[in-house]
Structures are given as C-alpha cells and as structure tokens.
Amino acid sequence: MEELHRIERMARRHPRPAIYLFQSLEDAAAREARFDVALDALYQRYFVLERLGEATSIIDDLYSGLQRADDLGLAPQTGRMLEAIGRVRYTQGEYREAMHHWGRCLELFKLTGDIRSGTEARIGLGAIYIALGDPHTGARFQRDARALLKGIDDPYLLAKLGLNLGVHERAMGERNSAVMEIESALLHAKRGDVREYEAEAYWHLGQCALDEGQLDRAESLTREALRLAFACKYVWLSSAAMMSLAHIFRQQKRLKESVSAYEEALAHAVSNGSRPQQMACHSALSQLCEELGDDTQALRHARRHLALELEIKSELSAPDRLRNLEQHDLSEKPAVQKLLELSASGTMKTVGLDESLAQVVTNAADILKVELVAICLRDDASGAIVCRALHAPDALRFKVGDAIDAGGLPHYEALQRSLEHALVVHDLRLHPSADELVPVLASADVRSLVEVPLRLRGVNVGVASFGQCGRRRNWTRDDVLFASHIANLVEHLLSDAQHIDIQRELEAANRDLELRVAERTAELETALSALEDMSLTDPLTGLRNRRFLLQHLEKDAALSMRQMRDPAAAREATDTVMFMVDLDHFKHVNDTYGHQAGDAVLIQIKERLLRVFRESDYLVRWGGEEFLIVARATQRSHSARVAERVRSAIADEDFVLPDGTRLAKTCSIGFACHPFITSNPLALSWQEVVAMIDMALYAAKRAGRNAWVGLGATHRTEGASLMAQLKASPRETVRRGVLLMETNLDSERVLNAF
Numbered sequence: 001m002e003e004l005h006r007i008e009r010m011a012r013r014h015p016r017p018a019i020y021l022f023q024s025l026e027d028a029a030a031r032e033a034r035f036d037v038a039l040d041a042l043y044q045r046y047f048v049l050e051r052l053g054e055a056t057s058i059i060d061d062l063y064s065g066l067q068r069a070d071d072l073g074l075a076p077q078t079g080r081m082l083e084a085i086g087r088v089r090y091t092q093g094e095y096r097e098a099m100h101h102w103g104r105c106l107e108l109f110k111l112t113g114d115i116r117s118g119t120e121a122r123i124g125l126g127a128i129y130i131a132l133g134d135p136h137t138g139a140r141f142q143r144d145a146r147a148l149l150k151g152i153d154d155p156y157l158l159a160k161l162g163l164n165l166g167v168h169e170r171a172m173g174e175r176n177s178a179v180m181e182i183e184s185a186l187l188h189a190k191r192g193d194v195r196e197y198e199a200e201a202y203w204h205l206g207q208c209a210l211d212e213g214q215l216d217r218a219e220s221l222t223r224e225a226l227r228l229a230f231a232c233k234y235v236w237l238s239s240a241a242m243m244s245l246a247h248i249f250r251q252q253k254r255l256k257e258s259v260s261a262y263e264e265a266l267a268h269a270v271s272n273g274s275r276p277q278q279m280a281c282h283s284a285l286s287q288l289c290e291e292l293g294d295d296t297q298a299l300r301h302a303r304r305h306l307a308l309e310l311e312i313k314s315e316l317s318a319p320d321r322l323r324n325l326e327q328h329d330l331s332e333k334p335a336v337q338k339l340l341e342l343s344a345s346g347t348m349k350t351v352g353l354d355e356s357l358a359q360v361v362t363n364a365a366d367i368l369k370v371e372l373v374a375i376c377l378r379d380d381a382s383g384a385i386v387c388r389a390l391h392a393p394d395a396l397r398f399k400v401g402d403a404i405d406a407g408g409l410p411h412y413e414a415l416q417r418s419l420e421h422a423l424v425v426h427d428l429r430l431h432p433s434a435d436e437l438v439p440v441l442a443s444a445d446v447r448s449l450v451e452v453p454l455r456l457r458g459v460n461v462g463v464a465s466f467g468q469c470g471r472r473r474n475w476t477r478d479d480v481l482f483a484s485h486i487a488n489l490v491e492h493l494l495s496d497a498q499h500i501d502i503q504r505e506l507e508a509a510n511r512d513l514e515l516r517v518a519e520r521t522a523e524l525e526t527a528l529s530a531l532e533d534m535s536l537t538d539p540l541t542g543l544r545n546r547r548f549l550l551q552h553l554e555k556d557a558a559l560s561m562r563q564m565r566d567p568a569a570a571r572e573a574t575d576t577v578m579f580m581v582d583l584d585h586f587k588h589v590n591d592t593y594g595h596q597a598g599d600a601v602l603i604q605i606k607e608r609l610l611r612v613f614r615e616s617d618y619l620v621r622w623g624g625e626e627f628l629i630v631a632r633a634t635q636r637s638h639s640a641r642v643a644e645r646v647r648s649a650i651a652d653e654d655f656v657l658p659d660g661t662r663l664a665k666t667c668s669i670g671f672a673c674h675p676f677i678t679s680n681p682l683a684l685s686w687q688e689v690v691a692m693i694d695m696a697l698y699a700a701k702r703a704g705r706n707a708w709v710g711l712g713a714t715h716r717t718e719g720a721s722l723m724a725q726l727k728a729s730p731r732e733t734v735r736r737g738v739l740l741m742e743t744n745l746d747s748e749r750v751l752n753a754f
Contacts (some may be wrong), residue, residue: 004037008044012195015048015233022048039065046084048425053235056089062088063426063474072625079108079117086124093275093312095128096682098245100477119145119157123164131276135171142168143642155192159185163197166204170211179208196237199228202243219248239268239277246284246443251547259288279308296702339482341490353497357389364466364486365391368479372396372446372467375402375490376416377454385462393469395445409436418465419453422484426474437636441467448473450480452487456494464490496694511711540599541606549620549625549628553686556632558675561681574633578686579671580693581646584705588626589663597657601665604656608649612642628690636673636712641741643669643708647744651706666706670697676713676722683719691723694728695754701754703745730754 003025011018022045029038042058042065049055050686066081068074086101102121109118126141136193142165162185169178186201188194206221222244229237244259249636262285269277282305289298342363351359361373375389384403392398404413412433425431426448428438441449448468453460464487466479473479536548560576583605590598602625609619609627631642646669654662672694675681685693696709703709716738725733731754734741743750 004040004044008040008511011044012232017054019045019048025385032067035068035072036074036077039074039081043077043080043084045090048391050084050087051235052233052723053238053268055084055091056273057473059085060426060472060474064430066423067426067430071430072487072721075112076114077111077113078118079105080648082108083117083124083698086728088119089273090124090128091274092309093279095132095312096478097476097713099125099128115148115152116154119148119161123161126168127164130168130171130564135168139172139268149671155188156194156197159188159192159194159197159201159561161185162188163200163204170204170208175208175211179205182278188592194230195228196234199232199241200224200237201225202228203237203244206241206244210251210660216250217244223464235268235272236274236277239265239272239274239281240270243280243284243406247349250284250288251478253290255288259285259292262288267394273307275312276580279305279312282308311691335367335478335482337368338363339485342367343485347540353493354388356493360486360490360493361389363580364464364483367486368466368482370466370473371469372441372444372465374398374467375462376465377453377462377494378460379403384415388462390697392467393444396441398440409433409440412436414450416453417460419451419460419463422451422487423451423454424475424480425449427472445469447471448475450475450483452483452496454487454491456498462492467486491552498719541602541621543619543621543627544607545621546623549618552618556630557686575636575673575675576686577639577642577671577673578629578693579628579629579631579639579643579646579669580622580690580697581605581627581650582697582700582701583625583650584666584668586665589665593657593661593663597659597661601655601663602659605650608653609646612645612649625683639671639673639710639712642673642707643710644744647706647708654672668700668705670694670706671708671710672696673712677717678713680719684722688723692726695726699730699750699753700743700745703743703750707745707750708743709745709750711741712740713742 007018007021011022022041025043026038026041029035029041042061046058046062048053049058055484062081062085066078066085069078069081082101082105086098086105086416088103089095090098092401102124105121108114108123109121109369122141122145126145129135129138129141136471141362142161145161147167149161160183166178166181168637169175169181182201182204186205189197189201200220203225206218206225209218209221222241225237225241225247228234242261242265246258246265249258249261262281262728265661266278266281266285268560269281283302284307286298286301289295289301315499342360345359357375361375364373373391373393374387376385376387379386382403386403387398387400390396390398390400395508404416415433423432428434428441428447428449431437431449445465446467446469450466452464452466454464455464464482464483466486536544536551552753556576583601586598586601589601602621605625605627606619606621610630611630613619613629618628618632620628620630622628631647634642647667650665650667656662656666672689672693674684674686674689674690676684676692679743692711696711700707700709714737716736718738722733725738731751733739734751734754741747741750
C-alpha cells in the first residue's frame with residue numbers, strides 16, 4: 001500500500017507517469033492475487049484520468065473491476081468502482097446510469113462506511129437532481145454529504161462539497177451564500193493543493209460575478225480558472241470555463257471571439273465525452289451563427305443540439321417518453337414497447353412449450369440487440385441442464401438438445417444450481433466459470449454475458465443467457481431489467497406448461513394438507529397457550545410479570561368501581577389492596593455473594609410471599625428486587641395486619657445461599673387500596689395508587705427499613721388535587737388529615753422521611 005500512496009502523492013504534478021505506474025502496480029498486484037490492491041490502483045488511475053478528461057477510456061476496466069470486486073466480496077472496492085462508473089456516466093450525461101450506480105454505492109456505504117465513496121455518491125446525486133430542476137432534493141443529498149464529512153479534514157472532499165453547495169445556493173438565487181461556499185471551497189483546495197478544484201472555484205466565482213453583471217470581474221476570474229485548468233490538464237473545466245468566457249464575449253457583443261471560444265470549448269467537451277457540455281455549445285453556436293448570418297452552420301449546430309438533447313432525455317425516462325415517440329414514423333419500435341408486446345402476446349399460449357420458447361429467444365435477441373440468447377432447463381430424469389431454445393450464430397457448436405453436465409462443465413453446472421440473481425458479466429474472461437465456459441462459447445466469439453436464473457416454486461430449474469458476440473458490452477441497468485423481464489416471461493410459460501400436472505399434485509396434496517393443518521393447528525394452539533403463559537411469567541421466580549398485571553388488573557379495577565357506584569352492591573363490596581415489597585440492601589447480596597446468590601434470595605422471597613397471600617391474589621415481580629402484590633377481595637381494615645405478616649415472613653427467617661451461607665434480610669413495604677376513595681371510586685386510577693404506594697415504600701426505607709407504611713383516604717380526601725398535593729408536600733398532606741398514614745415505625749420519623 002505504501003507504493004500506492006507514493007504514486008498517489010506524485011499524481012497531481014506528474015499525471016502521465018502516475019497513470020503508467022498505477023497501471024503497472026495494478027497488473028503486478030493482479031498477478032500476485034492481491035486483488036484489493038489491484039482495484040485500489042485502478043481506482044486511482046481513474047481518478048487521474050478523470051482530471052485529464054479521459055475517464056471514458058477506462059470505462060471497460062471499471063466495469064471489469066466492479067465485476068471482480070463483486071465476485072470476490074470486496075465491498076470497499078465495489079463501492080469505489082460504483083462511484084467511479086457513476087461519475088463517468090454523469091459526465092457523459094447518462095444520468096439514469098449514474099443514479100443507478102451511485103444508488104448502489106450508497107447501499108454499500110451502509111456496510112463499508114467508506115466516507116469517500118459515500119460522500120462522492122451523495123454529492124453526485126445532489127448534482128443530478130439540481131441539473132434536473134429539483135434543487136430541494138439535491139440540497140438534501142448535499143446536506144447529507146456535509147454531515148458525513150463533519151469532523152473529517154479531507155481538503156479534496158471538503159472543496160468538492162463546497163463547490164457543489166455553492167452551485168446549489170446559486171441555483172436557488174442565494175448569491176451571497178453561494179460565494180461564501182465557493183470561497184470556502186477555494187481555501188480548502190489551496191490548502192490541499194487540489195488544483196483542479198482551485199480552478200473550478202475561480203470559475204464558479206466568475207459565474208457569480210456574471211450573474212451580478214460584473215463582466216470585467218467575471219472575465220478576470222474565468223481566465224484565471226482557464227489558466228489553472230490548462231496547467232493541471234483539467235479538461236472538463238477547460239470546456240466549461242471556455243464556454244463561460246464565450247458567454248462573456250457575447251454579452252460584450254464580441255461575437256466572433258465568442259464563436260471561437262465556443263468552438264474551442266466544444267473541442268474540449270468532445271475530448272472529455274461530456275454530452276451536456278457539447279449540447280450547450282451547439283445551442284449557443286447555433287444562435288451566434290444565426291446572428292452572424294451563417295445559416296448553414298446555424299442549422300448544423302441546431303440539429304446536433306437537438307440530437308444530443310433527445311439522447312439524454314430518452315436515457316433518463318425512455319418508458320415515460322414512449323407515447324411521444326410513437327407519434328413519429330419510427331423505422332423500429334422502441335425496445336420497451338417490443339418487450340411489452342411480447343409479454344402481452346396471446347399466441348404463445350396456443351402453441352407448445354418448445355415453440356413458445358423459440359419465439360421468446362428470437363424476440364429477446366431483437367429487444368436486447370444481442371447475438372446469443374439461450375434457454376436451458378434442468379432435465380428431471382438426468383439432472384443435467386439441457387438447451388431447449390437457442391438464438392445464436394451458426395458458428396456456435398452448442399445446439400438445442402445439448403446438455404451441460406457435471407462431467408464436462410462441473411463448476412459452471414454447480415454455479416447454475418446455486419444462482420439466485422442475475423449474473424452480469426461485462427467481460428466473459430472474468431466469468432466465475434471462465435475456464436470452462438470460454439472454450440464452449442469461443443466459436444461464436446461471445447465477449448459479454450448476462451445470465452438470469454429461472455425459478456419455479458423457489459427452485460432453480462434452468463437459466464436464460466444473453467450474450468454479446470464480437471465485441472465487449474458493458475451492460476446497463478435497462479439491459480439487466482429487460483433480461484430479467486424476459487426470464488420472468490419464460491418462468492410464466494414453464495408454469496403454464498406444468499399447470500395440469502401441478503393441479504393434480506395439488507388435489508392429492510390438498511387432502512393431506514388439510515389433515516396436517518388440523519394437526520398442526522392443534523399443536524400450535526397448545527404451543528400458543530404455553531407461550532402466552534410464558535410471556536406473562538417471570539422466568540426466575542415463576543411469579544407473574546408486569547404484562548400479566550396490565551392485562552388483568554384493568555378488569556378487576558373496573559369491577560371494583562362498578563360495585564362502589566352501585567349502592568346495593570357497595571354494601572357487600574370488598575377492596576383490592578396493593579402491596580409493594582422491596583428487599584432492603586439487595587445490591588449488597590449481588591455485589592458480595594454474586595448474582596447466583598441474589599437469584600436464590602429472590603426465589604425464597606417468592607416462597608415466603610406465597611405463604612402469606614392467597615392463590616387468588618396476584619403476585620407480580622415488578623422489577624429487580626421489587627414485588628407488587630394485588631390482594632383481591634380483601635377488607636382494607638386488614639391491610640396493616642397483612643403488611644406486618646409480610647415483614648415478619650422476610651425478617652424472621654434467614655435466607656440460605658447456594659453455598660450454605662445464611663443471611664438475615666429485611667424488607668420495606670408500601671400499601672394502599674383501590675379504589676382509593678370509596679365515595680369517589682373514579683378519583684384515582686390504579687396506576688396512581690401504585691405511584692402512591694411507591695412513595696410510601698421509599699418513605700419506609702428512608703425512615704429505617706424493615707418497615708411498612710400504608711396510605712388511606714379520610715373524609716377530607718379530594719381526588720381532584722390529591723396527587724398534586726402529595727407530590728408537592730406529602731408531609732403536610734398527611735398532617736392536615738387529607739391522608740391517613742399507618743406504619744409500624746414512629747409516625748413522626750416516617751413523616752419526616754416523605
């Protein structure tokens with residue numbers, strides 16, 4: 001990696017030698033199977049070529065690198081290849097392909113956390129949305145990129161982000177903000193010696209000056225941008241800045257100088273492959289030539305501008321523009337229309353499977369513009385993959401009826417069995433089974449391949465293969481989508497052909513299934529009941545948990561309140577008394593004797609509580625060492641007596657730890673009744689009563705522990721403000737007789753503990 005960094009450091013000042021050295025390192029690393037280093041060197045080579053405006057020359061290598069990185073599971077390198085391909089496609093004006101690759105790059109970023117590729121992809125997507133007239137979405141991507149770079153001092157990325165943010169602010173009419181962002185980017189570029197972005201910053205500042213009508217300042221800044229762009233061989237900016245200079249000349253009525261500048265900008269745009277720049281130059285030249293009276297040149301440039309505009313727009317939304325295209329007398333239908341017509345064709349349903357497959361491969365070759373289409377299906381008897389339909393050059397030795405068996409192509413046959421998604425191979429030599437497959441397809445000179453698995457009922461039954469012969473093809477997202485759609489159509493045909501057999505199997509299986517479903521339903525009901533019980537039970541103590549209480553207490557509380565409101569029932573109504581029990585100094589047990597000892601103490605507490613309370617009462621492990629007991633159908637006058645029994649049950653008998661150690665422990669208890677006020681049963685909810693007994697419990701703890709404190713209503717208790725009074729001044733609430741307090745300790749000491 002040191003060698004890679006050394007070349008990287010010299011690349012800005014000596015780009016051509018750096019390209020050669022990166023290529024040499026890439027080849028050497030590949031021979032030594034250090035593919036991560038080879039791919040990193042490829043990425044750096046692209047990086048230099050992009051500044052030189054020659055990135056399109058490396059596009060095949062980038063697609064091959066993407067394929068290799070994908071195959072080897074090299075996620076960081078896959079992200080960088082996607083980022084680079086997206087950048088090249090963006091420069092070419094192929095926004096749809098750029099968005100596809102940058103979108104994949106962002107998905108990978110979630111896995112790799114590669115700041116550079118994640119930031120570059122967000123900046124690129126933001127630029128596309130701004131170019132498409134959606135600055136708000138573009139700004140969101142730019143803000144995400146800024147958040148990603150927070151705390152990271154990378155002058156290159158900070159300069160790039162600043163420039164893009166400046167472009168966005170300018171697009172939104174915020175010129176002052178735009179200038180601030182661009183000047184910040186200029187500082188980062190100078191600090192990091194990123195000369196191409198230093199040049200670009202001057203150009204953008206010139207654009208801002210031009211917006212303000214400051215033609216002289218705009219020209220000065222643009223010429224400085226041009227000087228720096230030429231010096232660092234930044235071809236894209238050379239074209240952009242020259243276009244700006246031409247525009248300034250035009251504003252100054254220097255029309256011939258403007259034409260010359262636009263022609264020079266067009267030459268740069270052609271060399272770097274930027275169709276948007278070419279389109280802008282042709283548009284301006286068309287208007288200038290018309291002003292100068294050169295109608296022939298004006299028409300030539302207008303036609304070229306229109307052709308480029310149609311190319312870019314059609315690539316952005318070909319399906320959406322289909323209806324517009326149909327209005328013209330086209331010599332050939334668009335691929336998407338052919339695909340839709342093939343999918344809707346009813347003739348294939350009236351012929352046999354083999355004839356239907358033959359129609360599919362013929363049409364598929366026309367739709368995708370490929371020379372090879374093959375449908376191969378697995379033979380049930382032999383297990384071999386057999387060619388059932390084929391469109392291919394006569395030179396191909398593989399024919400319909402030929403089998404791909406494990407004996408001849410073992411690796412390829414195994415690959416087809418396990419294939420789950422489309423396998424996209426831009427260079428056949430990089431196919432996972434290249435050693436076996438290349439000799440088979442060499443007779444037809446197949447260079448690139450897309451293979452889509454055919455699946456029925458979740459099982460691979462074959463493969464649909466689409467091959468480019470005679471030249472390499474870098475498959476686009478649309479190519480893969482069309483191939484996948486055709487494979488899906490084949491799956492439907494196979495499904496229809498098997499329908500009768502499957503129907504018979506289903507009828508027999510259905511009878512068996514009904515029986516098994518009935519058995520399984522009974523098993524599930526039993527299991528569900530057990531699971532429901534488990535979900536309501538504390539796993540350590542076997543007591544009920546909070547979920548159980550929430551499910552059952554509302555019903556009990558509602559019943560009590562109905563009885564209290566009914567005069568006839570109120571005479572025989574009983575209370576629900578809630579006790580909160582908390583073991584004193586339980587943390588000491590865990591810290592001193594370990595959690596196993598603590599668990600043993602909790603289990604023994606459960607056993608003692610079961611001795612005090614009835615089977616109909618709810619014993620709930622409330623959390624940690626806290627237990628909430630809901631004593632149902634109990635007289636509130638017995639509450640203190642029950643609390644004392646609980647305290648004694650805990651304090652009067654030692655706890656025995658697993659190692660035989662005996663511990664004396666105590667507990668603190670808070671209790672109250674629900675409904676709290678018998679004359680106004682709706683005044684307090686049971687949750688508020690629990691909060692009240694929690695306060696009582698902690699008063700017992702603060703007053704000395706090994707104690708119980710109960711709270712009850714008096715004739716002065718008013719529900720509307722009780723909880724507020726209790727929280728604000730619990731001591732005074734009791735002293736004024738608003739609440740009745742019961743305790744086994746000195747009352748004054750407990751009051752002072754509230």
